[in-house]
Amino acid sequence: MHHDLNQLGLFEAAQAIRAGKISSTDLVQACLDRIAQREPELHAWAWLDPDAALAAARKADQQAVRGALHGIPLAVKDIIDTADMPTECGSPIYRGRRPSNDAACVAMARRNGAVVLGKTITTEFAYFAPGPTANPRNLAHTPGGSSSGSAAAVADTLVPAAFGTQTAASLIRPASFCGVVAYKATLGEFSLAGIKSFAASFDTLGVITRHVIDAQWMRWAMLGIQATEADTKPWEGAPRIGVCHTPWWQQADPDCQAVIEAAALQLARKGAKVSQATLPSHFSQLADTHKLIMAYEAAQSLSFEHDRFADKLSPQLLSLLEDGQQISRARYLAAQQLAATARHEFQAWKTDWDILLTPSAVGTAPRGLHATGDPLFSRMWTLLGVPSITLPGYTGQLGLPIGVQLIGDFREDDKLLAMARWVEAKLIHD
Amino acid sequence: MHHDLNQLGLFEAAQAIRAGKISSTDLVQACLDRIAQREPELHAWAWLDPDAALAAARKADQQAVRGALHGIPLAVKDIIDTADMPTECGSPIYRGRRPSNDAACVAMARRNGAVVLGKTITTEFAYFAPGPTANPRNLAHTPGGSSSGSAAAVADTLVPAAFGTQTAASLIRPASFCGVVAYKATLGEFSLAGIKSFAASFDTLGVITRHVIDAQWMRWAMLGIQATEADTKPWEGAPRIGVCHTPWWQQADPDCQAVIEAAALQLARKGAKVSQATLPSHFSQLADTHKLIMAYEAAQSLSFEHDRFADKLSPQLLSLLEDGQQISRARYLAAQQLAATARHEFQAWKTDWDILLTPSAVGTAPRGLHATGDPLFSRMWTLLGVPSITLPGYTGQLGLPIGVQLIGDFREDDKLLAMARWVEAKLIHD
Numbered sequence: 001m002h003h004d005l006n007q008l009g010l011f012e013a014a015q016a017i018r019a020g021k022i023s024s025t026d027l028v029q030a031c032l033d034r035i036a037q038r039e040p041e042l043h044a045w046a047w048l049d050p051d052a053a054l055a056a057a058r059k060a061d062q063q064a065v066r067g068a069l070h071g072i073p074l075a076v077k078d079i080i081d082t083a084d085m086p087t088e089c090g091s092p093i094y095r096g097r098r099p100s101n102d103a104a105c106v107a108m109a110r111r112n113g114a115v116v117l118g119k120t121i122t123t124e125f126a127y128f129a130p131g132p133t134a135n136p137r138n139l140a141h142t143p144g145g146s147s148s149g150s151a152a153a154v155a156d157t158l159v160p161a162a163f164g165t166q167t168a169a170s171l172i173r174p175a176s177f178c179g180v181v182a183y184k185a186t187l188g189e190f191s192l193a194g195i196k197s198f199a200a201s202f203d204t205l206g207v208i209t210r211h212v213i214d215a216q217w218m219r220w221a222m223l224g225i226q227a228t229e230a231d232t233k234p235w236e237g238a239p240r241i242g243v244c245h246t247p248w249w250q251q252a253d254p255d256c257q258a259v260i261e262a263a264a265l266q267l268a269r270k271g272a273k274v275s276q277a278t279l280p281s282h283f284s285q286l287a288d289t290h291k292l293i294m295a296y297e298a299a300q301s302l303s304f305e306h307d308r309f310a311d312k313l314s315p316q317l318l319s320l321l322e323d324g325q326q327i328s329r330a331r332y333l334a335a336q337q338l339a340a341t342a343r344h345e346f347q348a349w350k351t352d353w354d355i356l357l358t359p360s361a362v363g364t365a366p367r368g369l370h371a372t373g374d375p376l377f378s379r380m381w382t383l384l385g386v387p388s389i390t391l392p393g394y395t396g397q398l399g400l401p402i403g404v405q406l407i408g409d410f411r412e413d414d415k416l417l418a419m420a421r422w423v424e425a426k427l428i429h430d
Numbered sequence: 431m432h433h434d435l436n437q438l439g440l441f442e443a444a445q446a447i448r449a450g451k452i453s454s455t456d457l458v459q460a461c462l463d464r465i466a467q468r469e470p471e472l473h474a475w476a477w478l479d480p481d482a483a484l485a486a487a488r489k490a491d492q493q494a495v496r497g498a499l500h501g502i503p504l505a506v507k508d509i510i511d512t513a514d515m516p517t518e519c520g521s522p523i524y525r526g527r528r529p530s531n532d533a534a535c536v537a538m539a540r541r542n543g544a545v546v547l548g549k550t551i552t553t554e555f556a557y558f559a560p561g562p563t564a565n566p567r568n569l570a571h572t573p574g575g576s577s578s579g580s581a582a583a584v585a586d587t588l589v590p591a592a593f594g595t596q597t598a599a600s601l602i603r604p605a606s607f608c609g610v611v612a613y614k615a616t617l618g619e620f621s622l623a624g625i626k627s628f629a630a631s632f633d634t635l636g637v638i639t640r641h642v643i644d645a646q647w648m649r650w651a652m653l654g655i656q657a658t659e660a661d662t663k664p665w666e667g668a669p670r671i672g673v674c675h676t677p678w679w680q681q682a683d684p685d686c687q688a689v690i691e692a693a694a695l696q697l698a699r700k701g702a703k704v705s706q707a708t709l710p711s712h713f714s715q716l717a718d719t720h721k722l723i724m725a726y727e728a729a730q731s732l733s734f735e736h737d738r739f740a741d742k743l744s745p746q747l748l749s750l751l752e753d754g755q756q757i758s759r760a761r762y763l764a765a766q767q768l769a770a771t772a773r774h775e776f777q778a779w780k781t782d783w784d785i786l787l788t789p790s791a792v793g794t795a796p797r798g799l800h801a802t803g804d805p806l807f808s809r810m811w812t813l814l815g816v817p818s819i820t821l822p823g824y825t826g827q828l829g830l831p832i833g834v835q836l837i838g839d840f841r842e843d844d845k846l847l848a849m850a851r852w853v854e855a856k857l858i859h860d
Contacts, residue, residue, distance in 0.1 A: 083734070083738075094530060097530050100524060100527050101734045101735070102734040102738075103734075104627075104730050104731050104732075104733050104734065106734070107733035107734035107736075107737055107738075108730070108733050110737070111733060111737055188630065188631070190730075191627070191630060191727065191730035191731050191733075192627070192630065193626075193627040193630075193730070193731040193732075194734070196623075197534075197621070197622070197623040200618065200621060200622065200623075201618070223759055224755060224759075225759055297621065300534050300538070300620075300621035300623070301534050301621050301623040302534075302623075303534050303537035303538050303541060303621075304513070304531045304532040304533075304534065304536070304537035304624070305531070306537075307537055307540070307541055308513075308532075308537075325654060329653055329654075329655055333841060336841070411763060411766070
């Protein structure tokens with residue numbers, strides 16, 4: 001079994017370590033072996049110190065179980081600070097930068113016994129300019145971004161779970177492209193202390209895993225929630241699912257559209273109450289509203305980098321920051337007002353459904369590593385601040401993965417994840 | 431005139447530099463002279479490099495005017511990152527820490543030509559454990575906290591303006607105790623990138639100055655707003671002012687109560703439409719709601735410091751973090767729900783008044799440097815996320831300053847500041 005340990009899901013591995021069936025050292029070694037084999041063509045890692053990781057695993061094996069993630073190797077997106085590893089934010093400006101502290105999410109994972117395996121490649125400051133990471137399902141295609149290395153590493157069983165962040169579509173899109181689960185929390189759900197800020201109105205932490213229960217387990221650990229046996233059970237009874245085409249349905253590829261319809265049909269067959277959920281038509285403005293607020297806030301957040309290191313910024317980021325500087329305060333406030341109103345309207349509108357089923361991305365991962373794909377199908381949900389999750393299981397063009405996205409209610413992350421367990425069981429394992 | 435330049439307000443100094451009437455070098459030298467004289471007993475500075483400050487001022491004098499703050503010396507609270515100066519957060523954990531970047535607010539100030547004079551003393555991580563700073567009005571008394579050095583330095587004319595932050599009362603209280611102006615922005619108004627996080631639901635940037643127009647000028651510069659002549663005029667016409675005793679009026683000292691009543695009378699005499707503004711009685715819960723959310727979030731934000739350096743934390747911070755860890759997710763979410771509801775109720779309730787007049791603190795600065803005073807009279811306003819400003823002009827026990835606090839509407843910072851100009855003129859200069 002030893003050489004397959006890297007394929008265990010996080011929850012399964014955590015239970016096996018706790019029961020003394022496997023050691024953290026063997027698990028970490030299996031991940032390192034897999035990395036040694038795959039990394040030369042995957043390029044998922046910005047920093048990896050195998051000896052340090054093994055030393056941490058050995059230490060975990062010698063200790064009593066510290067928490068829910070005891071001995072579990074995790075990857076950390078490289079815009080998230082780590083006190084013992086460089087954090088370079090995908091930018092030459094911060095080459096070799098050593099933060100003085102762990103981000104709160106890293107500290108909480110370590111409090112629970114996790115072994116930080118290394119740092120995963122991010123696009124430049126989690127915006128569009130990609131790193132070298134390839135899609136493990138087809139190396140000629142992008143893994144998506146900005147949590148590129150996190151999605152690729154989890155998909156290729158280099159590590160059971162990884163932290164990522166999302167300001168537009170940076171968790172959901174790469175997970176959809178690579179064929180894994182990504183859970184983007186409710187806005188404000190997890191502390192962002194020690195994470196490079198891009199646009200404070202939208203920046204959100206999340207996790208990439210291979211199973212929904214792994215994301216639940218990570219969530220509970222990070223919030224200090226003691227999960228009981230009952231919490232790990234999927235939703236009982238059939239959820240009311242709204243199929244939400246969104247105002248951008250015509251921009252979804254045919255294979256993406258077909259997957260949403262197939263999933264809706266399958267879930268209805270399995271007993272879900274499925275109906276069309278048509279958003280108020282003015283919600284079509286929200287993708288542009290998201291863009292405007294993001295540009296305005298990024299121009300503030302990255303003002304130091306802009307003013308001091310413009311020559312080290314990618315053309316696409318420089319252009320965003322300069323566009324952002326031109327946005328008037330009045331336009332920004334009007335956009336924020338529109339977003340606030342939409343959040344209220346959404347809450348009232350959504351009461352007919354427990355969760356929404358909607359595209360995770362325009363289609364499968366585009367060919368080429370020069371760009372990370374279109375964030376269109378997450379902009380509105382990120383703006384609304386609601387929790388979302390993408391589930392794998394379907395494929396489109398060239399056999400590449402296509403995810404389906406589920407949307408929950410603000411602050412109702414636990415309910416969304418429990419329902420996602422139900423959907424996962426019906427779509428994939430049934 | 432040279433040796434009095436340190437007494438100029440920020441706006442006045444900025445206009446004088448722009449008009450070529452004074453040089454940044456002379457202004458900075460005047461501040462440094464004043465610092466040399468006062469710092470031995472004031473202890474306002476965590477870091478000061480006079481040669482570097484003078485070099486920056488000389489450079490500003492050689493350049494064309496870069497922006498609204500050209501050549502203006504500023505102080506920066508030491509939880510705000512600076513690339514060229516240490517940032518120690520008032521904690522031995524971060525002694526000598528050198529950030530790799532400027533916080534966004536520092537970068538925006540520098541974009542506008544400001545000269546960062548140095549870093550001002552903060553309480554430990556902007557919570558309760560004080561630094562060595564004394565109150566310039568009476569050295570045996572606390573300057574308040576957590577923006578202790580910023581308030582003391584501005585009050586004692588060591589610098590015309592300083593950045594501070596507030597999570598409970600960390601701008602309003604020290605400014606009230608030291609007899610200066612502090613403007614706490616609407617929650618989310620300014621980027622917090624590069625500022626040590628304590629409780630993300632409340633952390634807010636602000637500025638401490640000696641005149642309201644100085645705070646306005648800083649605000650516009652930081653947001654890239656080109657102010658016109660018209661913007662710098664005070665509010666025209668008399669505001670509708672609600673005198674808000676808050677549910678904690680009985681805990682205000684008699685001199686504080688007397689000051690609010692005197693200010694209300696004076697403003698009514700000057701033409702304001704003044705009436706009592708009685709909050710819904712259940713708002714009395716909001717001080718405790720603020721405490722609970724703050725403890726819960728601080729336990730997350732400072733999890734690294736707690737887990738790795740508990741022995742270097744003050745007893746009061748350690749106790750807060752451990753209390754925070756014990757708060758259940760359900761209690762936290764209930765508190766957040768209560769806060770969200772209160773924000774809506776407040777907005778609807780407040781429409782009868784343009785601004786509220788309310789205590790800035792329980793009373794004057796308490797004697798002793800071992801504690802920074804009670805944050806009670808700002809907790810609710812910080813929780814509501816609304817902008818506030820404290821104005822000096824009154825004194826209480828021992829002749830120490832007492833501020834009066836004005837409260838505006840969410841995102842209506844410009845209106846609040848314009849009205850504060852009106853109030854300032856009627857209270858102080860009339």
